Amino acid sequence: MIITRFAPSPTGTLHIGGVRTALFNYLHAKQNDGKFLIRIEDTDQDRSKLEYEENILNGLAKLGMIPDEIPIRQSERHQIYKDAAQKLIDSGHAYWCNCSKEMLDEMRKEQEAAGKKPMYDGRSRNLGLKQSENTVLRLATPEEGEIIVNDLIRGEVRFQNSELDDLILLRSDGTPTYHLCNVVDDFEQNVTTVIRGEDHLSNTPRQMHIQQALGYNSLEYAHLPLVLGENKKRLSKRDAVTSLDEYLNLGYLPTSMINVLARLGWSKGDSEIFYMKDLLKDFRIQEVQKAAAIFNKTKLDWTNTNHLASLSDDEFIEKIRPFLDLKDISLESENDKKIILALRTSGQNLSEIANLIAPYFNDLDSYDTDAAEKFLYDSEEVLLFLQKKLSVVSDWNEANIAQILDDAKNNLGLSIPKVNQPIRIALTGNTKSPSLDLTLCLFGQDESLQRIEKAIQFIKSNN
Numbered sequence: 001m002i003i004t005r006f007a008p009s010p011t012g013t014l015h016i017g018g019v020r021t022a023l024f025n026y027l028h029a030k031q032n033d034g035k036f037l038i039r040i041e042d043t044d045q046d047r048s049k050l051e052y053e054e055n056i057l058n059g060l061a062k063l064g065m066i067p068d069e070i071p072i073r074q075s076e077r078h079q080i081y082k083d084a085a086q087k088l089i090d091s092g093h094a095y096w097c098n099c100s101k102e103m104l105d106e107m108r109k110e111q112e113a114a115g116k117k118p119m120y121d122g123r124s125r126n127l128g129l130k131q132s133e134n135t136v137l138r139l140a141t142p143e144e145g146e147i148i149v150n151d152l153i154r155g156e157v158r159f160q161n162s163e164l165d166d167l168i169l170l171r172s173d174g175t176p177t178y179h180l181c182n183v184v185d186d187f188e189q190n191v192t193t194v195i196r197g198e199d200h201l202s203n204t205p206r207q208m209h210i211q212q213a214l215g216y217n218s219l220e221y222a223h224l225p226l227v228l229g230e231n232k233k234r235l236s237k238r239d240a241v242t243s244l245d246e247y248l249n250l251g252y253l254p255t256s257m258i259n260v261l262a263r264l265g266w267s268k269g270d271s272e273i274f275y276m277k278d279l280l281k282d283f284r285i286q287e288v289q290k291a292a293a294i295f296n297k298t299k300l301d302w303t304n305t306n307h308l309a310s311l312s313d314d315e316f317i318e319k320i321r322p323f324l325d326l327k328d329i330s331l332e333s334e335n336d337k338k339i340i341l342a343l344r345t346s347g348q349n350l351s352e353i354a355n356l357i358a359p360y361f362n363d364l365d366s367y368d369t370d371a372a373e374k375f376l377y378d379s380e381e382v383l384l385f386l387q388k389k390l391s392v393v394s395d396w397n398e399a400n401i402a403q404i405l406d407d408a409k410n411n412l413g414l415s416i417p418k419v420n421q422p423i424r425i426a427l428t429g430n431t432k433s434p435s436l437d438l439t440l441c442l443f444g445q446d447e448s449l450q451r452i453e454k455a456i457q458f459i460k461s462n463n
Contacts, residue, residue, distance in 0.1 A: 001033070002029055002033075002192050003190050004193050004195055006022040007196075009042065009047075009048065010048045011040045011044060011052060013052060016243070016261060020066055020224070020261040020265075024066045024224060024283075024288070027285075031281070036065065037069055037075075039071060041074045041178070041181065041182075042073050042308055043074045043075060043181060048132050063244075069189075074181050077181075077185070080184060080188065081176035084214060086168055087161075087428065093139065094140060094213075094349065095140055096124070096136070097140055097166075098124060102201060118161065118165075119165035122143075124431050125140060133172060137170035138166040139213065140213075141161060142161045147205045152285050152286050153286065153288050157201065162339050164206060183214070184212055184214075191219060192219060193219065193221075198223040199201060203221070206448050224288060225292045227295050229295060235295055250350075251323055251350025251352065253264060253308065255276070256300065256307040257300075260277070265289050266287055266416070270302070272306075273303070277302065278337055305433060313341055316344050317331070317337060318341075320340065323354035324340075326356055327358065327361075329361045335442075339360045340357060342442060343360075359427070360443065364429050364454070365410070365432075366425075367455075374421075374423055375396075376422055379422035382408065382414065383417055383455055385408055386419075386452065387452045395440065401438040403418065423440070425444055426452050427439060427452075
C-alpha cells in the first residue's frame with residue numbers, strides 16, 4: 001500500500017506552495033488506494049503555534065483533503081526519537097562531539113582558505129566521548145562511495161558520501177533535530193513515498209543514511225519543482241498573496257484553487273479545467289516537470305470564472321451568500337435573486353461580485369474616481385436627456401429602455417460608451433454592470449431617476 005504524508009511546520013498560515021505539496025501527496029495516495037497522512041512538525045516550540053496548526057488542517061479540509069489517520073505532533077514524540085538515537089549510538093553509527101562554535105568557525109575558515117567545501121571534518125568521531133552538557137550527537141556518515149536517490153520526477157540523482165558531513169542528530173540540550181525526527185516518523189507511520197519540494201533534495205541522502213543505520217526500509221522520493229511568482233522569484237508575501245485563506249476569503253472557489261495548484265508543474269494535453277475527480281483519474285506524479293512552476297494570478301482569475309460559471313443558479317447563490325452577508329444584503333424576494341444572477345459573471349471572484357452587487361441594495365455614497373474623471377464630469381447633457389426620456393416611460397422594460405438609449409446615441413451624436421457609461425456610473429458608481437437596459441430594469445424606474453438626478457447634482461457641484 002502506498003502511504004504518503006504532508007508534514008508542515010505550524011509556524012505560519014498555510015502557504016499555497018504547501019497546499020500544492022499536500023495535493024500531490026493526496027492524489028498519489030488516493031489514486032493508488034493508499035493513505036494520505038498529516039504530520040505536524042512542531043519541534044520549533046518558539047515559533048510553532050496551535051492557531052497555525054488549526055489553520056493548516058482547516059485549510060486542507062476546505063479543499064477536501066482529509067487525512068486517513070489522526071495527525072501526529074513531533075513535540076509529543078521526543079522519547080521515540082531519543083530511543084532511535086540510542087540505537088544509533090549502540091550500533092556505532094553515531095558519536096558524541098564536543099566541538100565548540102569557535103572551533104567549528106575556525107575549521108570552516110581554514111577549509112574555505114584551502115578552496116575546500118566547508119563541512120564538519122569528523123575530528124570527534126574516534127575520541128569515544130560521552131554525553132555532556134557541551135556535546136551534540138552526530139551521525140557517522142560513510143566516508144567513501146555514493147548514495148543514489150531514485151527520484152520519481154528527476155530520475156537517478158547521485159551524491160558522493162565524501163560531500164556529506166556528519167550531521168547533528170541531537171542538540172546539546174538533548175532535543176532531536178529535523179533529520180532524525182523526519183526519518184523516525186516516516187518509519188513509525190509506515191510511509192512509503194515522500195513527495196516534497198526540491199529544496200529538500202539535498203536532505204534526502206542524509207536521511208537515507210539515517211534510515212540505513214537504523215535498519216529501516218528505503219522509501220520512494222519525488223521532489224517537486226519550486227513555485228515561483230510572476231517575477232520568476234520564489235513566491236513570497238512581498239510579491240503576492242501566498243496564504244490559502246486569503247484567496248478563499250476573496251471568494252476564489254476551493255475547486256479553483258485545486259485546479260490551479262494541480263497545474264503548477266503538471267499538465268494533461270490541452271486540458272485546463274480540472275476537478276478533484278478528474279485529477280484522481282488523470283494525475284501522475286511521474287509526469288510532473290522538473291522546471292520551476294509559475295503561479296499566475298491571471299490564470300487563477302480565468303480558472304475561477306470558469307468554475308463559477310459551472311455552478312447552477314442555486315449553487316451560485318449559496319456560494320455568494322456569505323459575501324453578501326458581510327455587506328448586510330439579504331435576499332428577500334425573487335427580484336433580489338434576479339439581481340444576483342444578472343451579476344453572477346460580473347467579477348472574477350465572489351468578493352468582487354459582491355462589491356458590484358452592493359450598489360443595487362445599498363445607497364450609493366461615491367463614484368469611482370477614475371470612472372468619474374473619464375466619463376461623468378462632462379456628461380451632464382447626456383444625463384439630462386436620458387432623465388427626461390426615462391421619466392415618461394409608462395412600461396418599464398428592457399425593450400423600451402434600449403430604444404431610449406439608442407435614441408440618445410443618435411440624437412446627441414455620441415458613441416455608445418459616451419451614452420452608456422455615465423448612466424452606469426450614476427447607477428452603480430463604476431463602469432461594470434450587465435447590459436444597461438437590464439441594469440435600469442433591475443433598479444426600477446424611481447430609483448434609476450433618483451440616482452441620475454444625484455449624478456447631475458454631483459457634476460454641477462464639481463464644475
